[in-house]
Amino acid sequence: MGRFLSVDAGIFEQWMQRSLAACELALDRFVPSDAPAGLGEAMRYAVLDGGKRLRPLLVMAANDAVRGDAEAAMRAACAVELIHAYSLVHDDMPCMDDDVLRRGKPTAHVKFGEARAMLAGDAMQALAFEVLTPDAADSAMPPALQARLCSLLARSAGHAGMAGGQAIDLASVGQQLDECTLRDMHRRKTGVLLQASVMMGAACGQASVQALTHLSEFGAALGLAFQVVDDILDVTQDSAVLGKTAGKDQDANKPTYVSVLGLEPARALAQELRDQAHKALAASGLTHTAWLSLLADMVVERQN
Amino acid sequence: MGRFLSVDAGIFEQWMQRSLAACELALDRFVPSDAPAGLGEAMRYAVLDGGKRLRPLLVMAANDAVRGDAEAAMRAACAVELIHAYSLVHDDMPCMDDDVLRRGKPTAHVKFGEARAMLAGDAMQALAFEVLTPDAADSAMPPALQARLCSLLARSAGHAGMAGGQAIDLASVGQQLDECTLRDMHRRKTGVLLQASVMMGAACGQASVQALTHLSEFGAALGLAFQVVDDILDVTQDSAVLGKTAGKDQDANKPTYVSVLGLEPARALAQELRDQAHKALAASGLTHTAWLSLLADMVVERQN
Numbered sequence: 251m252g253r254f255l256s257v258d259a260g261i262f263e264q265w266m267q268r269s270l271a272a273c274e275l276a277l278d279r280f281v282p283s284d285a286p287a288g289l290g291e292a293m294r295y296a297v298l299d300g301g302k303r304l305r306p307l308l309v310m311a312a313n314d315a316v317r318g319d320a321e322a323a324m325r326a327a328c329a330v331e332l333i334h335a336y337s338l339v340h341d342d343m344p345c346m347d348d349d350v351l352r353r354g355k356p357t358a359h360v361k362f363g364e365a366r367a368m369l370a371g372d373a374m375q376a377l378a379f380e381v382l383t384p385d386a387a388d389s390a391m392p393p394a395l396q397a398r399l400c401s402l403l404a405r406s407a408g409h410a411g412m413a414g415g416q417a418i419d420l421a422s423v424g425q426q427l428d429e430c431t432l433r434d435m436h437r438r439k440t441g442v443l444l445q446a447s448v449m450m451g452a453a454c455g456q457a458s459v460q461a462l463t464h465l466s467e468f469g470a471a472l473g474l475a476f477q478v479v480d481d482i483l484d485v486t487q488d489s490a491v492l493g494k495t496a497g498k499d500q501d502a503n504k505p506t507y508v509s510v511l512g513l514e515p516a517r518a519l520a521q522e523l524r525d526q527a528h529k530a531l532a533a534s535g536l537t538h539t540a541w542l543s544l545l546a547d548m549v550v551e552r553q554n
Numbered sequence: 555m556g557r558f559l560s561v562d563a564g565i566f567e568q569w570m571q572r573s574l575a576a577c578e579l580a581l582d583r584f585v586p587s588d589a590p591a592g593l594g595e596a597m598r599y600a601v602l603d604g605g606k607r608l609r610p611l612l613v614m615a616a617n618d619a620v621r622g623d624a625e626a627a628m629r630a631a632c633a634v635e636l637i638h639a640y641s642l643v644h645d646d647m648p649c650m651d652d653d654v655l656r657r658g659k660p661t662a663h664v665k666f667g668e669a670r671a672m673l674a675g676d677a678m679q680a681l682a683f684e685v686l687t688p689d690a691a692d693s694a695m696p697p698a699l700q701a702r703l704c705s706l707l708a709r710s711a712g713h714a715g716m717a718g719g720q721a722i723d724l725a726s727v728g729q730q731l732d733e734c735t736l737r738d739m740h741r742r743k744t745g746v747l748l749q750a751s752v753m754m755g756a757a758c759g760q761a762s763v764q765a766l767t768h769l770s771e772f773g774a775a776l777g778l779a780f781q782v783v784d785d786i787l788d789v790t791q792d793s794a795v796l797g798k799t800a801g802k803d804q805d806a807n808k809p810t811y812v813s814v815l816g817l818e819p820a821r822a823l824a825q826e827l828r829d830q831a832h833k834a835l836a837a838s839g840l841t842h843t844a845w846l847s848l849l850a851d852m853v854v855e856r857q858n
Contacts, residue, residue: 287725288721340673365649372676379705380705394697404683409589413680
């Protein structure tokens with residue numbers, strides 16, 4: 251277990267609220283309102299005022315664990331959220347999951363049309379890398395850190411990460427997958443970006459190779475736990491609680507942890523992954539891991 | 555006029571063929587064949603074996619002008635071509651231009667379906683930034699140069715550049731635009747990425763602020779000339795010569811330089827922009843600008 255699990259829940263809540271408010275302000279500043287022909291409006295619709303912001307919280311918590319640079323971490327947090335938000339816009343489109351509800355609102359293509367939604371997603375991916383590479387006049391972020399963060403983000407968003415996972419997801423509709431293949435799909439589709447969030451936060455400070463290895467293990471366990479819980483909530487919650495269409499994986503005949511393992515074994519797996527995450531933190535040798543530890547709890551205990 | 559226009563056309567042709575062959579080899583190495591669920595196949599289809607590779611040639615020619623690092627320039631050349639190729643995949647999709655022919659072949663969504671084409675485009679954008687941020691084990695490219703190239707590429711691909719221009723393009727169907735608005739649209743849609751190609755090549759070496767300013771002017775003039783000529787060819791050539799559907803701007807009722815200015819004034823503008831490009835090179839104080847100068851000629855004189 252993490253060393254600071256005895257931390258007051260109220261203090262964690264305060265840290266979260268403060269971090270979320272700062273992240274919202276930063277996103278509001280980074281996402282342009284003046285992009286031409288309604289593009290800015292669509293980008294802002296897709297990324298502001300919504301979402302759990304789990305990835306930004308992981309970046310900031312990992313940065314806290316290594317006592318890193320807060321401004322760099324905030325840029326990393328916004329960049330990873332931009333990648334996540336663009337992936338949802340594209341994923342919801344008719345040629346993909348064809349979904350009309352996201353974060354309790356009409357999806358971007360319903361609101362702005364398919365063409366503008368696709369372009370907004372494309373521009374959001376580019377914006378993520380703009381945010382990570384500020385001009386020297388705007389930021390003291392060292393160029394080597396900028397390059398490192400771009401490297402981590404690009405690799406987690408691309409063919410070996412998120413986009414690759416979505417391709418497997420598409421191809422797996424109606425297929426019987428074994429747990430190993432399902433795990434590979436989810437690791438790429440959501441796990442790699444969650445893990446990258448932790449590693450990007452850690453990159454903003456100094457940490458030993460050993461600490462980074464254990465943070466990477468933590469991110470992998472948390473990333474997989476997130477998806478297992480997502481699959482559980484998809485069948486146990488309704489759309490109003492989720493803020494997105496419930497039961498859609500089942501309806502789409504997509505393999506999930508619940509369909510492959512069953513509901514109770516899936517719940518047990520989520521708990522096991524939480525334990526793995528806590529153990530990895532304990533092994534890291536880092537002392538300020540309370541927020542990371544509590545975020546892992548939150549991922550497993552969440553109801554939406 | 556450039557200082558080396560007397561260079562033998564055969565020597566330029568040799569430089570181009572050598573550069574194009576090297577670029578093709580590098581792209582073949584960078585674009586994965588093993589990305590999951592057919593994603594790699596779609597990415598390779600969209601970027602290999604086709605295209606004029608004007609952007610990579612501009613990167614390499616600008617790098618030559620500043621006597622820069624050839625390996626870094628090759629990565630920059632491949633990255634900018636990946637961005638260009640992904641934009642074509644998305645631009646051809648039914649919700650955008652709905653085109654079935656590109657580089658003489660079926661478009662990516664015709665060949666692989668819309669979902670995989672969209673994901674391939676998304677993964678190609680991410681790959682561009684992967685290529686620019688190699689591990690130290692794979693490349694001696696300085697991290698500060700990696701960051702600088704990511705910054706230039708992201709800003710030219712995003713809302714202020716290419717994606718923004720495409721949004722204006724979408725919104726302009728059936729509209730009467732004045733030349734100023736048309737110029738802004740084209741500057742963003744194609745000009746900014748062509749200009750960025752020049753600036754990325756120049757970033758791989760050392761150049762004075764004055765030289766960079768003139769190279770930027772060169773890139774802007776060449777970028778606009780490219781689009782004016784594109785508009786001319788759209789009405790004067792047939793699909794077989796172009797390798798893409800001819801007359802489609804006219805059919806789609808999109809404003810073009812030909813529709814706004816007329817054919818002969820558009821041709822005169824292309825010549826004027828070529829002169830501007832040559833003058834900017836002459837003013838740069840750089841001595842190895844023969845390839846850039848001849849590329850500007852090629853852009854204006856091309857037949858497809």
